[in-house]
Amino acid sequence: MTRNEPIFPAGRHALYETHGYSAAIRSGDLVFVSGQVGSRQDGTPEPDFEKQVQTAFDNLVAVLDAAGCGLEDIVDITTFHTDPERQFETVMAVKSRIFPAAPYPNWTAVGVNWLSGFDFEIKVIARRPTA
Incomplete structure (x- = not known):
């Protein structure tokens, strides 16, 4: 039976410790x-929305790297947005820099009314490449 292994990027930020995950x-x-x-x-929010989205992706890349993965290993993406209609154009601009060409990952975007002071969150499932 495979045991679950926690992954933390180098220099993990305060949110993991503060919130216990x-x-x-x-x-x-x-x-x-x-x-x-x-x-x-x-652990405080980046106030500029575009920078906040970019920093969320940067944080994602750091976690994937710590797990031995990259963006190309993503199987599923879910993003959460506090104001999807107003934020859509900015998120798409950042997304196009992160994923500039097909094949694009599948993606589900969800509008929410609270993200603990943040306006964007991204979670993924990735498959670790085999050697």
Whole structure:
């Protein structure tokens, strides 16, 4: 039986410790990444929305890297938005920099009314590549 292995990126930020959760859990060859937000190193929200989205992706990449994965290993993406209609254009601009060409990952976007002071969150499931 495979045991779940917690994953933390180097220099993990304060949110993991403050709220008592793992950045990701590796179970077999799957990596379940907790929602990543655009937090600064101390865990506070990045106030500029586009930078907050970019920082959430940067945090995601750091977690994937710690798990031995990359963006190309993503199987499923779910994003959470506090004001999807107003934020859509900005999120799509960042997304096009992160995923510039097909094949694009599947993606589910959900509008929410609270993200603990943040306006964007991204969680993914990735498959760790085999050697």
